[in-house]
Amino acid sequence: MKNSDKGLNHDEPILFEIGGMDKSGVDLNEPTFKENFIGDCFEDREIGLPGLSEPESIRHYVRLSRKNYSIDAGLYPLGSCTMKHNPRLNEKLARLKGFSEVHPLQPLSTCQGALELIDEISIWLKELTGMKAVTMTPKAGAQGELCGMLAIKKAIEARNECNRTKVLVPDSAHGTNPATAAFLGFDVVTIKSDKNGRLNFDDFKENVDKDFAAAMITNPNTCGLFEDDIIEIANYIHDAGGYLYCDGANFNALVGKVRPGDLGIDAMHINLHKTFSTPHGGGGPGSGPVVFSDILKDFCPAPLLKQDEENYYLVENHNDKDIDKSFGRLCVFHGQMGMFVRALSYMMSHGSDGLRQVSEDAVLNANYIKSSLEDILTPAYEGYCMHEVLFNDDFLSGTGVETIDFAKALIDKGYHPMTIYFPLVVHGALLVEPTETESKNSIDQFIETIRELASKTQDGEDFFKKAPIYTPIRRLDETKAARNPVLRWQKNDVIAAE
């Protein structure tokens, strides 16, 4: 194989090109049984799994890891993703054997500590949100949305008002909101944002009629702005017999500072992997507990954690009488325990005082970036932002440079780009979320880099169109990947000879 490595930048072949059928990095004893008890589906088949010895495995994955950007290595300003520092204490505690080696169906008497931990994190979440109940099981934010909307659906059924099928979703919402509502059979109606980046309340009212079921509103919204009319909206929704679901993806702007329960919401998911720092892990695992108001709490999914005088116990079957109004079950067992341990460790480390400082610093950092860049970039909206700041691409007009090019050039300057082209309501959007775990030095350097790049756009597009050039791989042909999908390695993969 030709060596095309450059310094620390190694090419790494795929596993199937380097592994061997006779290789293993695990020593096992030889089984000695004579006859199996598998029955007629027994087969000693050739699976085709290549193995590597331990040193080869470590090298393979270490070399792969070096092709990734990470929050540990640099500022990760992905708007709406809350890429904050992941404390290592949390990793250590999640690995305590009394959490990691506990089976979900052990007798309840043998896992009281695990149940107590779930109770503790529930108390924190209820207190911080000012809500009555919480269900811990949803596996991620999108499943939290599903959970909240299933509870709403069940509540509507309980009222015998199944005609209510309309769910209003602002055009700035995350794609998961309309997808969740539609997945459950609701009719999704999109509500336009107004010129201030908030939900258009007049348009909203016009769409509330006898079929109205619920609204799904993100607050702060994805433009990084607080929905100023939220209390009026909540009252309007309740007067019309509907429910207010709040997408809590941006809770980092409010935690310790404002209680969502004071805003009139009925259900909200909380991304433990955002606000409460459980690691994003390259795309999961997440965890999306949902808090509920009084009127929805009876419809929570199984299991339900309860306590008698001496012990914690779980109500696990949704036909049990304690939860006979429950909408059902969202996952096998009791949710993302490993994430609960990490999140509770994070909450306790910050405490009530520290969590307030979290939202304050997150909002401060975003506004500082906004103030420091507003003369050279173009903020999408006037006024202060919350924990993230949204720019449009007006500053690029006439330069030939597009948002994507600007983002790719930022990669060459050592940064992961901000969220781009989202929210959809702003042309060529650039959404910057610094989080509270960046130092002032780090933020100043980021600001300086953005300013330098923004000035450079005046020199022509060439530099930007070519970017990135310092990465292990350059811009990839995504159209080709989708048109002719190659989703796995094949044994007889013969590269077509030209």
Place this chain on the structure above:
Amino acid sequence: MRYLPLTKNDREEMLNTIGVNNIDELFSNIADKVSINPKFNLPNHKTEMEVERHLSLLSDKNLHADNSNFFIGGGSYKHHIPASVDHIIQRSEFLTSYTPYQPEISQGTLQYLYEFQTQVSLLTGMDISNASMYDGSTAAAEAVSMAKRITKRNEVILSNTIHPHYADVIKTISGIKDNEFVYNRNFSIDIDYLFNEIDENTACVVIQNPDFFGSCYDLSSLAEFVQSKGALLIVVVTEVLSLGMMKSPGAMGADIVACEGQSLGNPMNFGGPYVGLLSTKNKYLRQIPGRIVGESEDVDGKKGFVLTLSAREQHIRREKATSNICTNSGLCSLAFTIHLTLLGEKGFKNLSRLNHESALNLKEKILKIPEVKLLNKSFFNEFTIALPIKGEVFVDRMAEKGVLAGIPVSRLINNNKELDNFIVVASTETNTEDDMNSYIEAANEVL
């Protein structure tokens, strides 16, 4: 506060730049509506040592697989995880990166997911797989939703021996109405019943293999029959190691396979996080939910990987998406793929056999206990026994002796008295002969 880098001076300077006097001015539009800075009934921040002490105390209250004699399965299994797996998944570049939306600086994640997709397809014997789901149960529910979209039919037939939680999750998530759902909870799978129930409204038949009670089935003829009626066969696997000794679901004719991958690389974690595997045939490619990685090349013609087929996904399609899923189980899929790479073909099959052997040995010993009967005609690494007393009572008594003896079926199926004396017992490569002898000794005492 150890995780917050801004100093008091920094904050003042920054407020100055913004042009406000204090932080609350940035929240003034909220303060106009509700009170900000509420008083919480929560403690203030704690040192690292204090937090560690508190959580360690909670952890110490639990019996776990390493300080007990452990024989529980039922969708979550105790296996030995090589030390290097946990070391690699804690590398910053894997642990603290986001979804690989910028492929130029995410090739590490994208390449291992491509390798993962290939490994999963090989294990299940299917054409393609996605980049993982939350867990096996939600993968199964998504498989059912997928089958409903493909067949444009609504009725779902669940075999009666699927893990009861899985049945509940499928019913909840894929929105099956009671009259569209066939399921009765008893011990043995009733193939004739399944054959009779399938008709022109059936979207899919869902079978767990090995089933909740541990029994293994060749589903080939069922697959053929299901498909002849225009429906799909979904095979659910909760113990992925069983695939080292069984015909693959693909070889039996499955249309979609939903698998729990926890057994490779991931601890039991009291139920999560886990990693769901979802595989299907090429022809259903555009109906599969979740993230998928595909191969492509860059502007210099160099091979690389990208997230692809996003036209199915919610961030592009919004209310027309195939599913609302937007996360996979990234780090757990990494642990899975590293463990499987370390094992390789030989190691995987060997580990599979060691599990079977362990269960065979336990069975031999357990059947010597008076009045204990085996209910299975086949099994992989877990089986169901009928006891002379209620399963729940037995398991509680055994726990007092430091033996986690299995799952009383009545914990999950509480409306069928016939199952009250049944427990499901698992034995894996981690169980020694001594463990088994202690199990028998304790059982003889409590029965």
